[in-house]
Amino acid sequence: MKRLRIGLVAPGIPRSATGPAFWIKELSAGLCDAGHSVTVAAGDAPVRRDKPDPTVGIDRRARVVLFPARSYLEWRLHYNPSLKRWLRDNIGGFDVVDIQGVWSFAAAHAAHACISAGVPYILTPHGQMAAWDWNKKYWPKRAFFELVSRDVWRAAAAIRFVSHGEVERSQVSPGERGTVIPYWVSLGPNPLSRGANASVKAQIGIPESSPLVIFFGRISAQKGVLEIVLAFDRLWRRRPALFLAIVGPQDGSYGAQVLRAIAGLPCKSNIRVLRPVYDQRKYDLLSVASLFITLSKNEGLPITVLEAMACGVPVVITAQANIPEVGLYGAGRIVPNEPGAVAAALEALLEDPAALQRMSERARRLVAERFSPAVVLPKLAALYERVATNGLSRAAGSVPGSEQARGTAVEG
Numbered sequence: 001m002k003r004l005r006i007g008l009v010a011p012g013i014p015r016s017a018t019g020p021a022f023w024i025k026e027l028s029a030g031l032c033d034a035g036h037s038v039t040v041a042a043g044d045a046p047v048r049r050d051k052p053d054p055t056v057g058i059d060r061r062a063r064v065v066l067f068p069a070r071s072y073l074e075w076r077l078h079y080n081p082s083l084k085r086w087l088r089d090n091i092g093g094f095d096v097v098d099i100q101g102v103w104s105f106a107a108a109h110a111a112h113a114c115i116s117a118g119v120p121y122i123l124t125p126h127g128q129m130a131a132w133d134w135n136k137k138y139w140p141k142r143a144f145f146e147l148v149s150r151d152v153w154r155a156a157a158a159i160r161f162v163s164h165g166e167v168e169r170s171q172v173s174p175g176e177r178g179t180v181i182p183y184w185v186s187l188g189p190n191p192l193s194r195g196a197n198a199s200v201k202a203q204i205g206i207p208e209s210s211p212l213v214i215f216f217g218r219i220s221a222q223k224g225v226l227e228i229v230l231a232f233d234r235l236w237r238r239r240p241a242l243f244l245a246i247v248g249p250q251d252g253s254y255g256a257q258v259l260r261a262i263a264g265l266p267c268k269s270n271i272r273v274l275r276p277v278y279d280q281r282k283y284d285l286l287s288v289a290s291l292f293i294t295l296s297k298n299e300g301l302p303i304t305v306l307e308a309m310a311c312g313v314p315v316v317i318t319a320q321a322n323i324p325e326v327g328l329y330g331a332g333r334i335v336p337n338e339p340g341a342v343a344a345a346l347e348a349l350l351e352d353p354a355a356l357q358r359m360s361e362r363a364r365r366l367v368a369e370r371f372s373p374a375v376v377l378p379k380l381a382a383l384y385e386r387v388a389t390n391g392l393s394r395a396a397g398s399v400p401g402s403e404q405a406r407g408t409a410v411e412g
Contacts, residue, residue, distance in 0.1 A: 002385055002388075003035050003036055003037065004036045004037070004095045004096060004384055004385065004388055005036075005037045005039075005093060005094045005095045005096075006031055006036050006037065006038050006039070006094065006095065006096055006097070006098065006384060007039050007041060007091065007094040007096070007097040007098070007110075008024055008027065008028060008038065008039070008040045008041070008097075008098050008100065009041050009042070009087070009097060009098070009099050009100065009106060009107070009110040010024055010040070010041075010042045010043075010099075010100040010101065010106065011042065011043050011078035011080075011100075011101060011104035011105075011106040011107070012042050012043045012044060012045070012055075012075075012078070013025075013040065013042045013055045013056050013058070013066075014045065014054065014055055014056070015054050015055065015056050015276065015278065016249045016276070019126070019217075019300075019302065019303045019304070020100055020101065020126045021055075021056045022056055022303060023100075023126075023183055023303060024040060024056065024058070024100060025056045025057060025058055025059070026183070026184065026185070027098075027380075028040055028058050028059050028062040029058075029059040029061075029062075030184070030373050030377045030380075031062075031377075031381070032059050032061040032062055033373075033377075034377060034381055036381070036384075038059075038061070038062040038063070039062065039063040039064075039065065039094070040058055040062055040063070040064045040065070041065045041067075041083065041086065041087065041090075041110075042055075042064075042065075042066055042067075042083070042106070043066070043067055043068075043069055043075065043078060043080040043083050043106055044066040044067060044068045044069065045068065045069065045075055046068055046069045046070065046071060046072055046074070046075055065086060067080050067082040067083040067086065068082075077105065078103075078104035078105050078106050079105040080105070080106060080109075083106060083109065084105075084109040084113075087109050087110050087113040088109075088113050088116070091110070091113040091114055091116075091117045091119055092117040092118075092119060094119055095119075095384075095388040096119070096120055096121065096122065096157075096384050096387050096388040097110060097114050097119055097120075097121040097122070098121070098122045098124055098160075098384070099111060099121055099122065099123050099124065099152075099156075100124050100126065101124070101125065101126055101128055102123070102125050102128045102129060102145075102149055102152070102153075103128055103133075103141060103144065103149070105148070107123070107149070107152055108148045108149065108151075108152055111123075111151070111152040111155060111156070112151075112152075114155075115155055118391070120157040120387045120388060120390070120391050121155075121156055121157060121387075122156060122157060122158045122159070122160050122383065122384070122387055123152065123153065123156040123158070123159045123160070124159075124160045124162075125159070125161065125166070125170070125300065126162070126300045127162075127166055127298060127299050127300030127301075128300075129166075129169075129170040129171050129172055130166065130169035130170065130171065130298045131169060131171055131298075132169075132222065132297055132298030133298060134171055145172075153172060156177060157177065157387045157390070157391070158177050158178075158179055158383060158386075158387050159174040159177050159178050159179070160179055160180075160181055160380075160383065161174070161178060161179070161180050161181075161300070162180070162181070162182050162183055162300045162301040162322075163180065163182060163299075163300060163301045163322035163323070164180055164322070165299070165319075165320070165321075165322030165324075166180075166299070166300045166301070166322060167180060169298070179383060181376060181379045181380050181383060182301055182370070182371055182376055183301050183303055183306065183371065183376070184306075184371055184372055184373045184375070184376035184377060185303065185306040185307050185310045185367060185371055185372070186310065186372070186373060187310050187364060187367060187368060187372070188283055188286065188307065188310045188311030188312070189283055189287060189311060200284045200285060200287065200288045201288050204245065204272050204274065205272065206243045206245075206272070207241075209241070210241045210242065210243050211239075211241070211242050211243070211290040211291075211350055212242075212243050212244075212245060212288055212289050212290055213232065213242065213243070213244050213245070213289070213290060213291045213292075213293055213346060214244075214245045214247065214285060214286070214289040214291070214292055214293070214308075214313075215228055215244075215245070215246050215247065215248070215292070215293050215294055216247050216248055216282065216285075216292070216294075216304040216307070216308070217247075217248045217294060217302070217304050218248050218249055218250075218251050219246060219248050219249065219250045219251055219254065219255045219258055219273075220251035220254055220255075221251070221254050221297065222296065222297050222298055222299075223294055223295065223296055223297075224294065224295025224296060224297055224318070224337055225246060225254075225258050225295075226254075226257065226258055226261060227295045227337055227338075227339055227342065228244070228246070228293055228294075228295055228342070229244070229246075229258060229261055229262055229265070229271070230261075230339040231295075231339040231340075231342035231343045231346065232244045232267060232270075232271065232343070232346075233265045233266070233267045233339075234339055234340065234343040235343040235346050235347055236266075236267035236270055237266075237267075238347065239347065239350065240270070242270065242350070243270045243271070243272065244267075244270065244271045244272070245271075245272045245274060245285065245289075246258075246271065246272070246273045246274065247274045247275075247276065247277060247285065248276050249275075249276050258273075259273065282307070283311060286307070286308055286311040286313050287311065289308070289313050290313075290350060290356065291313065291314055291315070291316055291332075291346065291349060291350070291356075292304075292305065292308035292309075292313045292314070292315045292316070292332075293315070293316040293317075293342075293346070294315075294316075294317055294318075294321065295317075295318050295335075295337045295342065296317065296318050296320045296321040297318070297320055297337065298320055299320060299321050299322050300322070301321075301322055301323065302317075302321050302322075302323075305317055305321055305323060305326075306323075306367060306371050308363075309326075309331055309332075309363035309364065309366055309367050310363075310364065310367045310371075311364075312360040312361070312363055312364050313360065313363065314331060314332040314333075314349065314356055314359035314360060314363055315331065315332035315333075315363065316332055316333050316335055316342065316345055316346060316349070317332065317333075317334055317335070318334065318335060318336070318337050319334055320337075321334075325366055325370055326366070329362045329363070329365065329366040330358070330359060330362045331359055331362045331363035331365075331366045332349075332359055332363065333345045333349065
């Protein structure tokens with residue numbers, strides 16, 4: 001395989017960005033393992049902030065260039081003149097560039113720099129082209145797409161989706177350039193050790209013998225956290241020994257709404273709302289979880305679900321999480337986003353420890369066979385090589401091992 005000079009461009013890589021930022025961390029390490037030269041270029045939070053937002057830890061073999069915003073408004077708009085200048089001056093040194101996300105000036109500046117320098121680029125939307133994401137700010141996003149992002153979309157050598165569900169919900173067709181290559185995660189600690197660390201539960205005030213349902217991710221409407229709380233309240237009334245842990249950054253007013261809802265429920269003493277955790281601490285919490293839950297309303301592909309299954313934790317998800325393999329492998333349950341149905345599914349699983357153990361084994365097998373670096377990285381590396389070889393032509397459909405994708409909503 002040819003050694004490539006790969007640029008990864010993102011509006012930012014703060015830990016609070018959760019999925020996309022941590023994907024860049026995994027991606028850069030995997031590409032370095034494969035022998036490629038990797039540079040991560042991104043904006044950064046303003047230097048003068050009372051609460052700095054740490055970035056994810058990028059592999060030391062990769063080069064990282066960060067450009068602090070001059071103001072908070074500049075950071076929020078993802079308009080970074082320093083990053084724009086750097087891209088203009090340096091983009092010609094890459095064989096291929098992977099632009100992360102759609103709704104940022106960083107993506108537009110990277111694409112325009114690539115076009116000017118004749119460097120082919122891949123666009124990775126991370127679920128941002130779905131109707132759910134558009135409708136959060138429909139008219140501003142529609143205007144931004146028409147004025148800024150449409151040219152970025154059209155000129156991409158390939159558009160890489162991470163699931164077939166993301167393709168189906170895309171509001172703009174990728175045409176022949178679309179391809180589906182998922183994220184990858186590495187297998188976590190052996191499931192035989194799950195539940196063995198009693199001190200982890202003690203640290204968050206949960207009895208050792210109590211089952212624990214856990215959610216990791218941004219506490220946002222997109223993740224259906226309020227519905228998780230309401231479903232837990234129904235189930236707790238029949239299983240008062242059960243606990244729920246909600247772990248992640250809070251999304252503005254929605255996070256406050258979730259906290260108010262919890263405070264008004266009888267089950268509030270059995271719910272733990274925890275700050276974001278990373279690395280080993282995340283594995284520690286997963287090691288004592290009976291089930292993982294997220295009630296996604298829109299995703300590209302939720303990395304936290306893959307991480308839970310990699311640790312042998314069965315999952316309860318919605319169809320909008322875009323992982324139908326959970327049902328095919330028997331690694332958990334796919335449920336409608338309705339508290340009564342969710343509570344019933346959780347109870348049925350918790351009542352059958354033997355079935356949970358089988359699901360644990362199947363969850364790890366699913367990750368190993370469909371979402372491991374050994375399976376996914378060669379497909380993504382082949383896409384990079386094909387795009388680098390063919391230049392700005394439409395090369396995605398002929399990538400070995402990938403699956404061609406077509407959107408159906410709006411012609412790009």
